[in-house]
Amino acid sequence: MELKLALVQMTTQLGNVAANLEKHLYFIEQARKQGAGLVVFPELSLTGYVLQDLAPTVAHRPTEDDPIFRPLLEASHELDLMVGFVDEDLRHRFYIASAYLSGGRVIHVHHKVYLPTYGLFDEGRFFAWGDSIRAFDTRFGRVGMLICEDFWHASPPYLLWLDGADLLLLSSASPGRGLNHGEKFESTRWVEQVTRSYASLFTIFVAHVNRVGYEDGLNFWGGSVIFDPRGEMVAQAPYHEEALLVSSLDLNLLKRVRARLPLLRDERTALVQRELMRILQSERTLG
């Protein structure tokens, strides 16, 4: 089975949801022309990233009667979509969210569970913390979505792996930082290292879609990338430029790799659970 996956590495207008929606529809059309079956967008692709006090004013509910989601749901009849947005729940809590849309329906919404609130980041000040990590079924197999800081922690990808995800859709608005003599920013090197590791450790497909452009002095570095279950790079978009990266993934590779390397089969989840319970019940948690 084949998945033609499109990563949309785009800039956004900060707080201008209507303009960003137009850009989504444009890229969806471009991806459709190239035969894509799934199109994924970066973190907060509909709103921009450093929202601060804009957060409540750009929030949307992913429903058919929402003016922003209606055209996206319509487009999802032809190809599946993952978009980044601010979700507002019925009690008016605001989340950094990704929605997976297919066949005119919302298949799954993920709320970012790790909100970086340190250094240049201040997400915990403006957003509510997501509280669940679930894989979900799609026509391309079982998928998991995580947003930026979610996969700076090892546990969310691990949980999604155990929950059956064979394809991780990782989205970011990652600012480049740590300029030194190296070929890339320190932050770029770090993210590429961990995303590749997840593909290798879990024998799964990993797609990371990162935005580009600037918000005030922050540069978003792009470099969106796909790794296969061997940890090999399938394709990568350029750094710091808008790009539509369309690649064919041979999903049968999952079977061939796991026949050779049965890491999933041999994973001792009961042992993990036992030891985790012991650690959490002891005084030594996080030492």
Add this chain to the structure above:
Amino acid sequence: MLNVDLTINCDLARRVLTSFIRSEVTRVGFRRVVIGLSGGIDSALSCALAAEALGPENVLAVCMPYRESSSESLEHARLLIEQLGVPTITIEITDMAEPLIRRDPAMSKVRKGNILARARMIVLYDQSEAFQGLVVGTGNKTEILLGYTTLWGDMAAAINPIGDLYKTQVRQLARAMNLPRPILEKPPSADLWIGQTDEDELGFTYAEADKLLYLLVDQRYSPEECIAAGFDRGFVERVLNRVRRNQFKRMMPIIAKVSNRTVGYDFLYLRDWGT
């Protein structure tokens, strides 16, 4: 002494900084910029980056000599202008500044230097309107941290592409961009009086200060760790004291909060709001 490596990847820096200029100028409806050229390396680098980002025809190089400015400064600015092919205008600030300076025969060098820096700010913002271009800043990370600047003078700008590069890194990038040799080789000077050099006035070299600041600021070393790494205790204290004392120059005026929502505290938007 700990080996502190401040080397940067110049290709990456150049790409990010030119794209930054393009993005931050065009998104607010401009396509041009104005830059005050002193003849020194910081303004030369900012100007070269802007010319590469926007096209030389969209960068106005403004020379603002004072009667005591070194003629060398102007010559060096000319070399750069010719190399880049940017349009230029020369506006002497002597006539603007003299009446104020003459009012006090006992005026200190510092006061005079501040007046000149602020006179240049007035000229640049006037040219900003006339040329329809944003003012591009030319302060580097070292001088911003040390506060070796004039408040509302040379710090005044709409965007600053080189404010996160230490002086050592500015030199490296300027070399990589092949700026005129005399600009690369001369000692740094604010040229506020005859024979002035930054390093004489500061009492230490940029090379030393940059390494220390990199450890303190970028690498979060404690002062004691810097001393253990080989820096002189007195030097560490002097630099730290300068950084702390000059925090005010890095901030907008502080507002006394009395309402529920106050600019600067809980009215939080990026400048790029809506663009």
